[in-house]
């Protein structure tokens with residue numbers, strides 16, 4: 001059974017086609033990166049998977065559960081860290097994580113151990129009693145990861161986990177994500193537009209552009225397809241191909257219109 005199975009997903013905000021026919025499979029235990037520039041449709045895709053959007057068109061299954069029919073059951077399997085700040089600066093680290101433990105119904109008897117474990121996994125044990133507003137940006141991100149991990153989800157979904165952080169803090173967040181996967185075997189689905197980081201840290205990636213998922217595979221296989229370079233080069237080649245297609249489409253339309261004009 002796959003961790004995530006998405007078939008022919010479409011999602012529209014008014015006239016904007018945010019997701020335009022996406023097929024995606026995330027395998028259990030892998031770190032999968034959804035890559036693409038701003039506005040590509042990455043956030044909309046993962047929000048649909050977390051059951052946070054109204055039911056979209058298409059099929060989404062999380063560990064075999066249909067997201068449209070089993071919304072609450074699906075939410076319980078997922079730990080989600082959105083792009084927006086989800087930690088409360090006026091609470092300490094331990095209070096923030098405890099709050100999530102209560103929200104996600106971690107049994108009372110296990111709560112303290114789970115909170116301590118999540119903080120430990122994110123390297124925040126020493127800072128746990130300090131107010132979150134005294135944390136650095138990197139520590140806040142790790143605190144948000146601890147919040148998402150406290151309910152021991154099977155699928156961790158992270159929206160741009162390293163955005164806005166300095167290179168050292170970014171490296172530390174990636175290290176922690178890798179350590180969580182190694183320790184728990186948890187599946188990780190994340191979005192990022194940092195191609196270099198994804199190339200180093202993701203088992204497989206999908207390249208998203210204008211609501212479509214064009215390329216999907218291991219970073220190595222995608223790079224080999226263009227005979228060497230980086231994931232950034234793969235993306236450029238893919239986006240350029242899409243543009244050619246669009247221009248070809250436009251040429252076809254113009255040619256049709258010219259013919260129609262002659263006919264008329």
Ligand SMILES: Nc1ncnc2c1ncn2[C@@H]1O[C@H](COP(=O)(O)OP(=O)(O)OP(=O)(O)O)[C@@H](O)[C@H]1O
Nearest residue numbers: 013016017018036037038039040041042043044045
């Ligand atoms: N709530 C909304 N209302 C209207 N349009 C939206 C909304 N959310 C997203 N969009 C539009 O849908 C498209 C896809 O946005 P989405 O946030 O999924 O992209 P993204 O790849 O995650 O980019 P970013 O990294 O900037 O969040 C964009 O054109 C965006 O403007």
